Amino acid sequence: MYMLKFKVIKVAVIAAVITATFSTFGANLPKRIFVTNEKDNSVSVIDGKTNVVIATIAIGNRPRGIGIAPDLSEVYVAISEDNAIAVFDPNTYEVLRKFDGGHDPEAFAVHPNGNIYISNEDDAKATVLNPENGSKVDEIKVGMEPEGVAVSADGTRVIVTSESTNMLHVIAVPEHKIINNILVGARPRAATFNRAGTIAYATSEISGEVKKVDLSSGTITGRMPLADDRAKPKDVLLNVDESKLFVAGGRANCIFVLDAHTLEIQQSIPVGKRVWGLALSRDGSRLYTTDGASHQVSVIDTALSDVIATVPVGKFPWGLVLYE
Amino acid sequence: MVDALIKLRLGVHCGCVLVLVLASSKLSGQEINILYIGNTDVPVYFGARQGLLEANAQGEFMGVVYRLIAITDIGGVSVTPVAIIAAVDAARLEQIIEVYPHVPILNTILKDTKLRENCEDALFHIPPSTAMLEDAERQWRQHAPKSKARANTWHRTFRKYAAAQLNIRFMEQSGFEMDNDAWAGWAAMKLLADTIVRRPDLQGFGLVEELKTNLAFDGQKGMDMSFRETGQLRQPLLLIEQDKIVGEAPVRGVVNSEDLDSLGLAFCAK
Known part of the structure; x- marks a missing residue:
């Protein structure tokens, strides 16, 4: 019994040392972080080791959604006022090409097969684009004002949120057929899958809440209103072991940390103003946030649950991706 | 989407009543009947059609x-509506309440504060009351004493909160710009x-x-x-001066901008 207990402690100590080593020396930190600056028409490039902006890319008008190719060869940016997707090289920062992104492109996700799934807010559609040549692979009719797009890890499911129809549309891939429509709170904005693709979480802007959805039955199994009335949550994602959910709190100016199982709010981590975008490093040690109205990116050490750096970027940072 | 437009002419007490039935071309599933009472050549009706x-x-x-x-x-309708959208004067509204005492009725044009004070059980008011508009203007003057801005429900140039999308959709469908009344109908x-979509079983x-x-x-606001x-529907209002949006009420810095009850009468007299 004592031996067992001692062993457990020993393992815990070793684990803590390893975690501390990684978080201190950043062995697995992203090489670069790319941030779209909505009102500066640019992408800021942050060095993942030093948390300093090392380059700024002139990308096009009103850049918002950003995504990276599965092989990390290219980064895609929705340049809303140019009605286009811009493609740049994550190593040289050279803008390689631009292609038609539909009217006012905003949020999209990159599928493991390389295709882009983008919501077309004015047309009540989701469009599948091949970023090699910008050709349209398919179109899926969804609810009004579609916004957030999420792709499951195995690529067999895509969720599109429709803000005015208050719904999550679960789309089967490659059939591109809607297999479930799930009513959630007012103005759903973003969604994420668990790794197994069995559960989805979604934020609703106006009802200021997070919903948990069982995807096999299409039923809502949990709901958590965020404590702050100003919370107009946007991005949502799970930590690496899927025990916690991070929610960008919008005007609540914090990241809510929820128990992924019960949705109980465990913590709120203060960041800058109007936080929307989230990205987690592959090892789970760093969470990056776009604090739009503070014109900065916050870097959170997830072990400490605290901001360890703030990086001034361009005006109104919107979204971000990691190159790692 | 192509609407099925069926015109029925029914002879009833008030002479000629035109009944327009508008529905989706797909007529499967549960059907929900909403009654619109009022003129059909006015913005509020076009707004309701956009909402439909x-x-x-x-x-x-x-x-x-x-x-x-x-x-x-009123009259000549054989279906029992799940709800009524009313764009009528106060006297007609009284009649509707008498004929349909158990049906939710949504007033879309009357702004009289007195109507709100009556606290009718099943009567809802979409447009802001006169008292709400006055409070919004009073708050705004505290912020900008020289401004002559007037409070409104909506404006054709409103863009935030996906208002731009609604303005575009309405213009495309109706051929004119969304105004206060059209917003109320929508x-x-x-x-x-x-x-109803969350609880299609509910009636009365x-x-x-x-x-x-x-x-x-x-409400895209x-x-x-x-x-x-x-x-009364709690809602933020727009301050308009020289056909431009100059502010929103509740006015930030004057009152708590989240406090929608700083506009108009918040409670019924006990």
Whole structure:
């Protein structure tokens, strides 16, 4: 019994040392972080080791959604006022090409097969684009004002949120057929899958809440209103072991940390103003946030649950991706 | 989407009543009948039709079909509506309440504060009351004493909170710009559908109660709206000067900008 207990402690100590080593020396930190600056028409490039902006890319008008190719060869940016997707090289920062992104492109996700799934807010559609040549692979009719797009890890499911129809549309891939429509709170904005693709979480802007959805039955199994009335949550994602959910709190100016199982709010981590975008490093040690109205990116050490750096970027940072 | 437009002519007491039945082309699933009472050549009706299109876009995914039955006066309608959108004067509104005492009625044009003070059980008011408009203007003057801005429900140039998308959709469908009345008609239909789609089993006071307690609707104005016990829809307002949006009420810095009850009468007299 004592031996067992001692062993457990020993393992815990070793684990803590390893975690501390990684978080201190950043062995697995992203090489670069790319941030779209909505009102500066640019992408800021942050060095993942030093948390300093090392380059700024002139990308096009009103850049918002950003995504990276599965092989990390290219980064895609929705340049809303140019009605286009811009493609740049994550190593040289050279803008390689631009292609038609539909009217006012905003949020999209990159599928493991390389295709882009983008919501077309004015047309009540989701469009599948091949970023090699910008050709349209398919179109899926969804609810009004579609916004957030999420792709499951195995690529067999895509969720599109429709803000005015208050719904999550679960789309089967490659059939591109809607297999479930799930009513959630007012103005759903973003969604994420668990790794197994069995559960989805979604934020609703106006009802200021997070919903948990069982995807096999299409039923809502949990709901958590965020404590702050100003919370107009946007991005949502799970930590690496899927025990916690991070929610960008919008005007609540914090990241809510929820128990992924019960949705109980465990913590709120203060960041800058109007936080929307989230990205987690592959090892789970760093969470990056776009604090739009503070014109900065916050870097959170997830072990400490605290901001360890703030990086001034361009005006109104919107979204971000990691190159790692 | 192509609407099925069926014109029926029914001879009833007030002479000629035109009944327009508008529904989605797809007529499967549960049918929900909403009655519109009022003129059909006015912005409020075009707004309600826009709301109907959007309700059916949502209903299509959930197996619910909405029909908007338009009549210019009470009578001659054989279906019992789930709810009524009223664009009539106060006297006619009284008659509607008498004929349909158990059906939620949504007033879309009358602004009289007195109507709100009556606190009718099943009567809802979409446009802001005169008292709300006055409070919004009073707050604004404290912020900008020389401004002559007037409070409004909506504006054709409003862009935030996906208002731009609604303005575009309405213009494309109706051929003219969305105004205060058109917004009220749209909001009435849309908030009914947003509530009914979650609980299609509800009718009568069940639906009245659901509207009062479980509304999930922002009206493309960026705030969680709900009904006061007076039946008034809580909502932010726009301050317009020389045809431009100069501010929003509740006015930040003068009152708590989240406090929608800083506008107008918040409670019924006990």
